[in-house]
Amino acid sequence: MRRLAPDHVAGLVAPLLTRRTEGPAYARLADALRQAVTDGRLPAGSRLPSERELTDRVDLSRTTVTRAYAELRAQGYLLTRRGSGSVVQVPEVPGGRVDHLLTPSALHADALDLTCTAPAAPAGTREAYQRALDDLGAYLPGTGYYPGGLPVLRERVAEQFTRRGLATTPEQVIITPGALAGVAIAMRALISRRDRVLVETPTYPNAIATVEGAGARIVAHPIDHLHDDWDVTDLGDALQSSGARAAYLIPDFHNPTGALMDGEQRSRTGRLLRTRGVVPVIDESLVDLPLDGQVMPEPLGRHVPDSITVGSASKSLWGGLRVGWMRVPRARMETMAASRLRLDLGVPVL
Incomplete structure (x- = not known):
């Protein structure tokens, strides 16, 4: 299992933390880590630094880093086992791979899916949905x-x-x-x-x-x-x-x-x-x-x-x-x- 160096992880998330300034610090850190996972810079199967190690590198409190890790675990991006640390993973798509017109029925963990040459969601997609959700109230009185x-x-x-x-x-x-x-x-x-x-x-x-x-x-x-x-x-x-x-x-x-x-x-x-x-x-x-x-x-x-x-x-x-x-x-x-x-x-x- 590849262990990611604390300085390396901190260097990846620092620009993303700087770019987004609104919201609580733990949510910003979790979002920065999640983006690094989805675009492949934090590879699935690698081990993140401990909460204490990352705290020292990102200039955030231990509580903030702990809450960020907890949010990623809840969303399926981290798997934490005693003695193994926090391991990066890509969440399973709800319902599995059910559409045979676009994807094969199953893939091995080391395989690339070339059946659909489409990108993953870019950085900022989650925030865009949140802004849209904030504006949704204006439309709810209508049909x-x-x-x-x-x-x-x-x-x-x-x-x-x-x-x-x-x-x-x-x-x-x-x-x-x-x-x-x-x-x-x-x-x-x-x-x-x-x-x-x-x-x-x-x-x-x-x-x-x-x-x-x-x-x-x-x-x-x-x-x-x-x-x-x-x-x-x-x-x-x-x-x-x-x-x-x-x-x-x-x-x-x-x-x-x-x-x-x-x-x-x-x-x-x-x-x-x-x-x-x-x-x-x-x-x-x-x-x-x-x-x-x-x-x-x-x-x-x-x-x-x-x-x-x-x-x-x-x-x-x-x-x-x-x-x-x-x-x-x-x-x-x-x-x-x-x-x-x-x-x-x-x-x-x-």
Whole structure:
């Protein structure tokens, strides 16, 4: 068992303690230690310094450190046995690994789960939920149903689109439980059973299932991911020969290839879609993940005024939020809102 040096642990938590100044000291220390566990800097199976040892390094009282350790034990982050000290562990997910669509039924302790390439919650998520909980009282007198989403969130999403070069008002935004829900809403509104929908190949498997679930027939368009090439000429031929009414496209860090459609291809693709009268559903779930210094092209939706753009906080923040959105042309808003109500009544207020 690896024993973590007191100075090492103190060095990890010191910046986090400095960053958060509100709340009791024991809660701040517990939160700093918990963040270090969840991001892997305090590895599971390692042994923390004793309460007395850490007290001397973090300039807090013994009582404070003892309460912080007790809180971590209660939350499942520490296992303390007489003679073995306090050992770091990652809490078991309540209910276990029950969703076979996203995770295997079981993993060995030394295995990495690559079935879902999604990050853990970032630092500050717990505090964000606490702030939201403090504001929840204002919503409790109402019914709690917001099919379009909370106005404050619709405003933020609209601002984000506008900042990226796609002018958007809050009235054009629908909040959904993830980007995939936005795809489902859009497809049910755009197509009739047996209509053809063009999708890239390869593409996100759940999107194929969603498009087919809306009754569509799939038209595949290969992309050359090694050269980030959508082959716009071939795309035009595929649209003409198939008579596709809609398309599902991932121009930003394409899933699963990672390809990025450049600005010139976006302009040509947009012109082609407009000419053919094809409505694209553009998935921007990964748009917030450029590498350092990487310049992003303008949104594909800017080239197709009739397009539907879906996005999500799952990759940029955390999948557990279950918050996504749709950016909808004004002329289609009523139809999309009606389609949405046939699937669900909105995301949770919190």
